[in-house]
Amino acid sequence: MFRHHPPRGRRTAGFLATALVALSAGLTAAAPTAAAHADTTLGELAEAKGRYFGSATDNPELPDTRYTQILGSEFSQITVGNTMKWQYTEPSRGRFDYTAAEEIVDLAESNGQSVRGHTLVWHNQLPDWVGDVPAGELLEVMRDHITHEVDHFEGRLIHWDVVNEAFEEDGSRRQSVFQQKIGDSYIAEAFKAARAADPDVKLYYNDYNIEGIGPKSDAVYEMVKSFKARGIPIDGVGMQAHLIAGQVPASLQQNIQRFADLGVDVALTELDIRMTLPRTAAKDARQATDYGAVAEACLAVSRCVGITLWDYTDKYSWVPSVFPGEGAALPWDENFAKKPAYHAIAAALTGGSPAPRGECTATYRVTSQWQGGFTAEVTVGNGHTAPITGWTVTWTLPGGQSVSSAWNGDLTVGGQEVTVRNAAYNGTLSRSGSTTFGFQGEGTADTPADMTCTPSPATQSSGVIG
Known part of the structure; x- marks a missing residue:
C-alpha cells in the first residue's frame, strides 16, 4: 500500500437559515450511465x-x-x-x-x-x-x-x-x-x-x-x-x-x-x-x-x-x-x-459508451420563518444541453425538523429522509430551464447539508449541496 497510508484494513452471483445555497458552483457533476x-x-x-x-x-x-x-x-x-x-x-x-x-x-x-x-x-x-x-x-x-x-x-x-x-x-x-x-x-x-x-x-x-x-x-x-x-x-x-x-x-x-x-x-x-x-x-x-x-x-x-x-x-x-x-x-x-x-x-x-449526461441542481432558500416553523423554496435547474424529462430531489432533515406539506411536487417522507418528485406539469426542463417547489416545515430553519437532485434516467446525474 501507499507509504503514507495510516492504519485502515469474490462475490459470484448515509448557516444561517436565510442563506442561499447554490449548487451551480458546487457538486452538480455529470454522471454517465448505461x-x-x-x-x-x-x-x-x-x-x-x-x-x-x-x-x-x-x-x-x-x-x-x-x-x-x-x-x-x-x-x-x-x-x-x-x-x-x-x-x-x-x-x-x-x-x-x-x-x-x-x-x-x-x-x-x-x-x-x-x-x-x-x-x-x-x-x-x-x-x-x-x-x-x-x-x-x-x-x-x-x-x-x-x-x-x-x-x-x-x-x-x-x-x-x-x-x-x-x-x-x-x-x-x-x-x-x-x-x-x-x-x-x-x-x-x-x-x-x-x-x-x-x-x-x-x-x-x-x-x-x-x-x-x-x-x-x-x-x-x-x-x-x-x-x-x-x-x-x-x-x-x-x-x-x-x-x-x-x-x-x-x-x-x-x-x-x-x-x-x-x-x-x-x-x-x-x-x-x-x-x-x-x-x-x-x-x-x-x-x-x-x-x-x-x-x-x-x-x-x-x-x-x-x-x-x-x-x-x-x-x-x-x-x-x-x-x-x-x-x-x-x-x-x-x-x-x-x-x-x-x-x-x-x-x-x-465496453460501451456513457449515456448522454445531464445535470440538475437544487438551490434551497428559506422564504419565511416563525417560532417553531418555516417555509422554504427549492429551485430545480437544468445546467446541461440535454433536456430533463423528470427530476427527484432528496435530503435528510436536520435534527428536530419535520415537513408537513409541499406544493409543486410529490412529497414522500420516511423517517428523516425526504423525497420530492416533479409534478406532472413541471418535470420537463429545457437547457438552462428551472422550476420551483416549496414546503412547510416544523422546527428550526436549518439548511439541509445533503440535498441532492437526480434527473430522470434519460439524463441521469446528481447535484449535491456542499
Missing part, C-alpha cells in the same frame, strides 16, 4: 470480462451496516487493508494473532468474495521488536513470519502482497531494516518462503508510483525480469494507482503490457484518484474520465487480472488526512451516493 449496467454490480461487470473488481476495507468500518451492505454486494474481491500487517499479526516475537484479519476474511467468505492478502514484508507498521533483531537473525525471523502467516491463510486467499514498497522514486532500494540488515537478497528470500508455505496462492510485488514508465517502474521491471530468469517464484505485480485527477500516466497501458510480457499478472491494487477540494462538476467529470481510462487500460491487457479500490467511499478515504486540501478520491461520496466515476467505470467494464 442502461445495460443499471442493475449489475461492478463486480459482476468485471467478472463478465474475466477480471475482478474489489475494494479494500478495515475493521473499524465494519460496524457501519450501510457500508458493509455495499461492500458485500458490489464487489467480487476484498483486500484486508491493515490487519494482516506485521504489527497486528506478530505483535511480539513468536506470538501471532489473526483475530482482526479473520474478521474480514470471514466476512468476505460469507459474501462469496475472494481475498487478497496485504502485506507480509513492509518497512512500515512493523512492531518495534523487529528493528531490534540482530542482523544475523533477521532473515530467519522474516522467513518464520512469512511461513506462519501464509500457512495460516493457506487455501483462502487468491493473492499475497509478499513485499511492499521496496524501491525509492529514483529506482534505488529503500533502506528499510530488511535492506540494511539482510541486503538485496531479502526480496527473493521472502518470495521463496511464501511459495514454500503455500504452493497455490499468487505471489505479488506491490508498490506505488509504478503505474507509468519511469525510473521506479524500470527498477521493478528489472527485478521481476531477473526473478523470472532465476526461477524466483513471482506471479504478479501490484500497481497501487494512488493517482491525481488529470494526471493518469499516459504510459499506463504500455507499462501494464510490458510487465505482462515478462510472464506475470498485473493488478491495480489500491486505486483512488484524488482532486483538490472542493468538488465541482468539472472536477467530477475529469475524475470520471480518469477512472474510465484506468479501467480501459486494464481491460486492454489480458494479464491485467483486476482492479481494487482503496476502499470505495469518501467517508473512509485515507486521502484527506495525508494530503490536506485534497480528497473526494473514490467512486462513492461520503453519503454512499454513486459519483460520475462509478458510472464511468461501469461503462468501461461494459
